[in-house]
Amino acid sequence: MKSVILKTATRLMIGLMLIFAVYVFLRGHHEPGGGFSAALLAGTAFSLLAITKGADHVRKAIRIRPSFMALSGLALAAGAGLPALFFGKPFLTGIWWQTELFSAGTPLIFDSGVFLAVLGAILSILLALEEN
């Protein structure tokens, strides 16, 4: 990966892909997309980054340890089921806050947990492989 053009193009592409990933994640509850696709997309972006620029770059970019990201994703997803218990509902029952502008609920937290877990998992394997 010596070519400057390719490097720039990659950087641009990675940036675009990450933005797209966020977009895919946000629209996921209503349009095709969601935590999985977003995480896979972001994972692809970071793999490209890792391949072109090395693992360190990715580590710097994401700041937190990928294994911790995966773990927090798992904790978040499982934790998203707990509020329901306080309302006397079964585990994982969706709790929603409805306003006129938007509605937010625990399923969205669950989805972000999925996102973090999948992305963290992909990244930790990727970085381990790259650093080996």
Place this chain on the structure above:
Amino acid sequence: MTHLLISPILVPMAFAVITWCFRHHDRHSGSAAIAGALIHLACAGWLLSAVMADGVVVLWVGSWPSPAGICLAADLLSAVLVTVTSVLHVAVMIYARADTTREQIRAGFHPFMQMLTAAICGAFLTGDLFNLYVWFEVMLMASFGIMVMDHPAARLPNAVKYVTLNIVATLFLLTGIGLVYGLTGTLNLADLHDKIALIENDGLLAGTSLLLMTAFGIKSALFPLFFWLPAAYHTLPPGVAAFFGGLLTKVGVYALIRLFTLVFVTQPYITHTILMIAAGLTMLSGVLTAASRMDIRRILSFHIISQVGYMALGLAVFTPLALAAAFIYMVHNIMAKAALFLVGGLIRRAAGSFHLTRIGSLYKTHGLLSAGFFIPAFALAGFPPLSGFWAKLLIIYACLETRHFGAAALAAFVGLLTLFSMVKIWMEAFWKPSPQTQDVSEIRTLSPWMMGPVLGLCLMLVVMGLFIEPVFHLALTAGEQLMDPAGYVAAVKGGK
């Protein structure tokens, strides 16, 4: 309080997260794991008492109504198995405290074990076929993790066999689930019970059920699908081997029992006949292959297979009594097998090897350990008044009652061969003078952390054997629940 039905899954999952955070502090990690196991035991105990009091307990996760959502449903079989799992979990965690190396803990021993427990309980509790598949996958992945956790010499080729054969099994399982969904449009087990009865195409139904039987047959190590088990189990550290050997195949057996008492019950002349043949061959091939081995862990691994055959036989005979027998056999076998694997580890500690030709004299030097082996070994061989006797007696009786004389004779004969193997270990490891030339005066003391769980499990085998009446009642009730799924179906379909 049915919301707590999720706790046997959620508690170990939470402790998986906690122990993962603590994995660089081995002492804390071990303590957290024991604490998690104890809380798990409490949850399981609560669940069992709830099920014994109220019958089938059902929880609709996400509060979606039947049969659209995923439900967790605990009948007696599930609740008891969850309880036994948590008991074993506690025992293994205590044992592991003294047996696990720092490296293993760093590699994630505790989180993997916690996650494995969560998945096993998930598989026992779920009332949804696809969810069952998911828990099987979690179980599998956690077991992979433990299997490659540390690897002396060439464990990896064995791990490869374990992984690949199991992966194929889950693919078959998924295929079967797809077909079942295509046939019925539902995945809820109770709903399937109703829908399957409406299907007119017998051949299709039989084909699908046999596909699933093959998949779960691999998981439960039935003949001739058991290869993954002896290929890998003998390489595991003792605590892990105890947990794996005690539980993993039983989850497969549980799934078989659940499916072939609740869902695929319309063609017992096909399914249960095949099961009976498979069970007989499994019993026989397991003991035969065990008899020629000289490594304690191998002998025990092959015996797992043989005993799975007994449980499958209970299912194949298909009467409340036979299912009760299979139930008792499962509970007894989980504990006895785990105890034996743990003893195997202790033998290695005390004598320096797993190989029968290299050890000996333990009867002289380690009296308590001898008792710790003798009780589960003779329980496994079915000697009264230990738990295994009742299991064997009930299986044989159930066979005789339904006039399956050949199966009864085979079960008895296999019991004798089991005795042969157990006596072999006893004679070689305990009675024979030690072949080692080292100074005999140096007797290695065994950590109480490791002896404790073994003796605890032995005590449970004895207690279960002596106070079999309530256990038998429970088992018979469970057997009746299984044979007459109406209660289960009503509980699942009725509640929101």
Place this chain on the structure above:
Amino acid sequence: MLLKPPETEAVPDCCRGGLYSCLLPFGLFGLLCLAWPRVAGGAVFTAQWAWVPSLDLNLAFRLDGLSLLFGLIITMTGFFVTIYASSYMAGHPHNGRFFVFLHAFMTAMLGIVFADNLLLMFICWEATTVLSFLLIGFDHEKAEARENARQALLVTGAGGLFLLMGILLVKSAGFPMTLSLLGDSRDLIQTHALYPAVFICFLVGAMTKSGQVPFHFWLPNAMSAPTPISAFLHAATMVKAGIYLLMRLHPVLGGTTLWMSTLVLVGGTTALWGAVQALGPCDLKRILAYTTLMALGVLTLFLGGRTVMSLTAATTFLMVHALYKAALFLAVGSIDHQTGTRDLNLLGGLMTRMPLTTLAVAGATLSMAGFPLFFGFIGKEIMYAGALAEEIWPLFATGITLSANALMTAVAAIILITPFFGPLPAHLKHTWETPWTMRIGPAFMGLLGIVFGIMPEWVSKHLIQPAVFAFHPDREEIRLFLFHGINLPLLLSVVTLTSGAVIYWQKTRLRRGIGAATEKLWVTTPGLYQSGLTRFLGTAAAVTRILQNGSLSIYLSVIVLTLVLLTGSVWLPHAADIVTVPAVTGPYIAVGLFVFVLGAAAVVVTARHRLAAIGGLGGVGGGVALIFLVFGAPDIALTQLLVETLTLIFVSLILLRLPPMEPIINPGTPSRMRTLRNAILSAGAGLVVFTLISGVVGHPLDRGQTTFFETHSYLSAHGRNIVNVILVDFRSLDTLGEICVIVLAAWAGVHLIRRPFGQKRAP
């Protein structure tokens, strides 16, 4: 030990704890004595506690004449054996375990004879099996002891399984488990279709325990146990358990032609075989073991009858035998303990050194030989009377009894004369008499032989008659006399003693003859046991080699074959109707995609290089994603594409570090055959899956659940993307499990990558 003078003896004289533990059998004996007068008067004590009522298993006990007799024998022998063992085992590092096992065994034995419930009896029966295993192998450092302990365990364990089957057959036929009630169903049981099976099961159980031919071989081998154990288990108690079982079951199963003929035949063979073999060995304990076989055979023979006379003969001889045999075993143990040998050729002249032991042995052997005034004489008289009274083959029975008794007389002479009389060999010069603990048992039991012999009427009234009445319905009075008058039995007794003397005189020649004859036997059960064991291990090893051969592809082939055979055999015959494929409707682009996917898959399958295969995989993944897209599944199409991309990235990352693939078809036929086999197997599996799914889609789908999701996705779960709502809400538990899988995969994978390989862990 031989060379050491007694005063410097290092080992303690006696194990105190062991000695005091004799209070247990003594106390039990005392308790039985308290109940004795009333039981002898016909009273029956019963006690019952619930244990497993659902299995008809209660802690039901019953003390009647028969169990009293056995109980007295067990506790009395147990008492003397314990005292004896306290010296015999003194200084043994594990004598604590010894006494625990001994008393546990005694308790289990008492359990057998007092149990009034078949299952309870069986449990005690198995307990004696296990404990005898531990006791026979007590000198576990000797390979012989271990091997013999296992043999005894396997043979009696197998018999135990037969017994269990018999009991369960009775139970499954609907009969009660309570022994005392079982007699009421006698006629029903004996006419039941399962009667022969039940009888065989019980009989085999009894035969293995009581050492009947052809299961006899474990008993002489069990002599590797410490002598007190041989005296207790293999003379007086455990081997009699089978006899006890036959006695107890006599009112239930007995009296049929099958019962009578089988028992007489089995017992007769055993008696003769044991008696003949007893002449052979030079080891005193082995001789005694064979005489025990003879006794057990005779007992079985008499239990084959159904007259009071033959049952009385059995009961009387049981007592006679228990008394003299235990005494003899203990005495032989004393000889062994004091001289260090039991070999007849090395012994002689011990009379002067061990006078009291000599007296005890004399008493016992004279009883064994059946000299008048000894209890054995009474036994012999009644035996001949009983044999003559057999309903089936009385002459056979009499002949057997006669020859067995004659041989016994000769053996008794051997045991008495060879070690104790004649010149004292030089190496026995320092032998001395045993401590009192080891003398009291043989002496007392020898004495009892004389006492009973003088007062047979008292014995018959207080012991034998109540015992026989307990298992025989007829209330015919039984009386034994010192002298019955000149009759046929007396004549036979005289013949016995004479021929015994002749045999003793000709013993060397006979021994040689028997040895030669035994060697000529082309099939023997010990031989069968040994070769069976070897063959079993051979089979086991072969089966293991075949089944667990280590080849992953064979394992997989077997699994696939199983799948194809199981599923295919039931399903393919029904699959004919799906051959009529309905017309293809819908987008033809899809057909193109199918073809594309299959083509890409073909590339993967046939690829010789990794790159081609990876490309093909990408093609398949992409094609599948497009199929999803075409049929209205953009979510999975997107995910599939992304997963495919990531998979390809990882595959490339990893495969770059791996060697090139090996060609799928190696030159050489075996591999070609293998490829063909794999192709057929996988084609079969594909066919099964194809037909199954085609069959499934031929039926309409119940879309109830999907409709629910469509209706509630927005209204209840606030999401417009139904698939995503299912994932994060309706079926979120699946998703939770799924992220567990991926997190676990990451943990395991990272660990696998990071772990340093190829080097041993630092110590």
Place this chain on the structure above:
Amino acid sequence: MEHLLALTVGTLFSGALFLMLSGELVRFVFGFVLMGNAVNLLIFTAGRLSFVAPPLIGKTGTVPAGPVANALPQALILTAIVIGFAMTLFLLILLYRTYAQTRTLNTRRTEFLSESAGDDTDSDIRKKNPS
């Protein structure tokens, strides 16, 4: 159409199994990926094919306006895809590590055939100290 897809699934199944049976681990992974695809397609087929709109609800409605594709199997497949992906990753790493250790990926080599591994060749027991 379903039958054609079924035929595709069956053929993919065959090809995948053939690769898996070859005894070489790289091919096994390829077979596994192929089979994962086949099974996903099978579930998809089991949910019946329809050339209709994806299971989305329009901005205005509360339920889908017309007939939409079956959403449930799609969700199942999504789950299965991700699990399959995790398995593939793990398998690849296992393969890589196995090769690093045994220098072969052919399961018919002796390293794989002998299942004696772990037969107590290591005497590390004395080194273990309770932590």
